[in-house]
Amino acid sequence: MAINLKAREVIDSRGNPTVEVDASDGTNRARAIVPSGASTGVHEALELRDKDVRYGGKGVRTAVANVNNRIAPALADLDPKDQGAIDHAMFTLDATKNKSALGANAILGASMACCRLAAMQKGVPLYQHVQDISSRKALMPVPCLNVINGGVHAGNDLDMQEYMLVPAGADNFAEALRMAAETYHHLKGLLEKKYGKNSTNVGDEGGFAPPMARPEEPLEFLTAAIEELGLQDKMMIAMDPASSEMFKEGKYLVQGTSLSAGELADRYQAMAQTFPLISLEDPFDQDDLEGWKLIRQKLPKLQIVGDDLLVTNPERIAMAMDNDACNALLLKVNQIGSVTEAIAAANKSFDAGWGVMVSHRSGETEDTFIADLVVGLGAGQIKSGAPARGERTAKYNQLLRIEEESGAAFGGRKVFER
Ligand code: 2PG
Numbered sequence: 373m374a375i376n377l378k379a380r381e382v383i384d385s386r387g388n389p390t391v392e393v394d395a396s397d398g399t400n401r402a403r404a405i406v407p408s409g410a411s412t413g414v415h416e417a418l419e420l421r422d423k424d425v426r427y428g429g430k431g432v433r434t435a436v437a438n439v440n441n442r443i444a445p446a447l448a449d450l451d452p453k454d455q456g457a458i459d460h461a462m463f464t465l466d467a468t469k470n471k472s473a474l475g476a477n478a479i480l481g482a483s484m485a486c487c488r489l490a491a492m493q494k495g496v497p498l499y500q501h502v503q504d505i506s507s508r509k510a511l512m513p514v515p516c517l518n519v520i521n522g523g524v525h526a527g528n529d530l531d532m533q534e535y536m537l538v539p540a541g542a543d544n545f546a547e548a549l550r551m552a553a554e555t556y557h558h559l560k561g562l563l564e565k566k567y568g569k570n571s572t573n574v575g576d577e578g579g580f581a582p583p584m585a586r587p588e589e590p591l592e593f594l595t596a597a598i599e600e601l602g603l604q605d606k607m608m609i610a611m612d613p614a615s616s617e618m619f620k621e622g623k624y625l626v627q628g629t630s631l632s633a634g635e636l637a638d639r640y641q642a643m644a645q646t647f648p649l650i651s652l653e654d655p656f657d658q659d660d661l662e663g664w665k666l667i668r669q670k671l672p673k674l675q676i677v678g679d680d681l682l683v684t685n686p687e688r689i690a691m692a693m694d695n696d697a698c699n700a701l702l703l704k705v706n707q708i709g710s711v712t713e714a715i716a717a718a719n720k721s722f723d724a725g726w727g728v729m730v731s732h733r734s735g736e737t738e739d740t741f742i743a744d745l746v747v748g749l750g751a752g753q754i755k756s757g758a759p760a761r762g763e764r765t766a767k768y769n770q771l772l773r774i775e776e777e778s779g780a781a782f783g784g785r786k787v788f789e790r
């Protein structure tokens with residue numbers, strides 16, 4: 373059965389163009405759409421943009437043409453069930469370290485579409501196919517819902533990017549999602565009471581973007597909402613300051629003040645002592661290893677997640693392991709640009725006893741690939757934004773369906789224990 377690939381340009385949740393790929397075998401047709409970040413790490417694989425007059429330079433016609441004219445003939449006679457062969461054929465064709473010849477967006481679109489086609493050919497759900505190729509056991513994830521947006525994702529003065537509700541103490545995924553949605557609504561009321569209606573306009577990931585600047589203030593509001601609903605035994609908080617974006621001339625610009633890595637580490641330590649923090653992502657710049665080592669010493673039990681630091685890249689993960697820079701991977705398939713490498717990055721992390729949080733991008737689409745991915749990998753943690761905006765809820769809703777059909781166990785608190 374030959375594989376037919378057909379790519380086209382569609383738009384993402386920010387109205388920017390992205391790559392959609394259809395993979396068919398004459399009987400089945402699978403489709404995948406590639407997401408796109410805003411706070412991107414400098415070590416990520418290259419997202420190919422046309423840089424011409426269309427869409428302010430963000431067009432992806434070159435990446436689309438690369439799928440249709442170069443990748444399609446190279447994959448035509450391969451078996452989509454052999455994900456490694458599919459992806460390696462594209463690596464060979466691209467022949468660069470950062471996928472800059474074909475574009476990581478072209479390669480990933482084809483990689484995900486072929487993965488879905490393989491599941492269809494096997495007659496199994498995607499999460500089951502992922503479980504087969506990763507040799508892991510299916511697990512329903514704890515959702516980490518970003519309910520206050522700052523940084524480059526919102527038009528407010530918060531320097532730190534994400535404040536997430538983590539219903540780790542729920543009994544199952546559906547209950548976790550309900551608790552988080554109820555807390556999101558309660559939080560909305562608290563914000564409106566203090567800052568008025570404008571404060572509950574939402575940012576790129578569906579979280580509120582209130583006019584705050586002090587990085588502790590969102591934590592105070594989240595904790596108040598959790599306590600007023602009596603959920604303190606079940607609901608925790610995660611943060612992603614996305615610190616590479618705050619790093620200016622060797623210091624961290626927080627609320628107009630330049631902090632050294634040591635001062636910022638003290639600030640995080642105080643937050644962890646005051647609020648129910650369960651996970652902290654990108655506390656320091658992607659190349660500020662000293663900062664990362666410091667936070668690991670100060671908060672050895674806390675889950676410290678590497679996003680820009682690791683860019684889902686096995687080589688960066690090895691470097692971070694050698695330096696004891698963190699103890700969890702943020703898994704974003706488009707940072708590395710293929711399903712095979714993303715699974716390898718996850719397995720390398722699991723083998724070292726690290727946590728793995730599967731993640732959306734701030735520029736998302738209706739594609740729900742990561743919902744199946746997180747279950748099939750048994751990673752136990754996913755972040756997909758607030759319980760609002762279709763491109764975010766698409767993933768949570770797919771997880772509700774998977775829970776219903778698979779009966780897989782819920783990750784719970786233990787997936788955050790390091
Ligand atoms: C992050 C992400 C997703 P972006 O920093 O973790 O929340 O943002 O996609 O803009 O890199």
Ligand code: MG
Nearest residue numbers: 612614654679
């Ligand atoms: Mg991040």
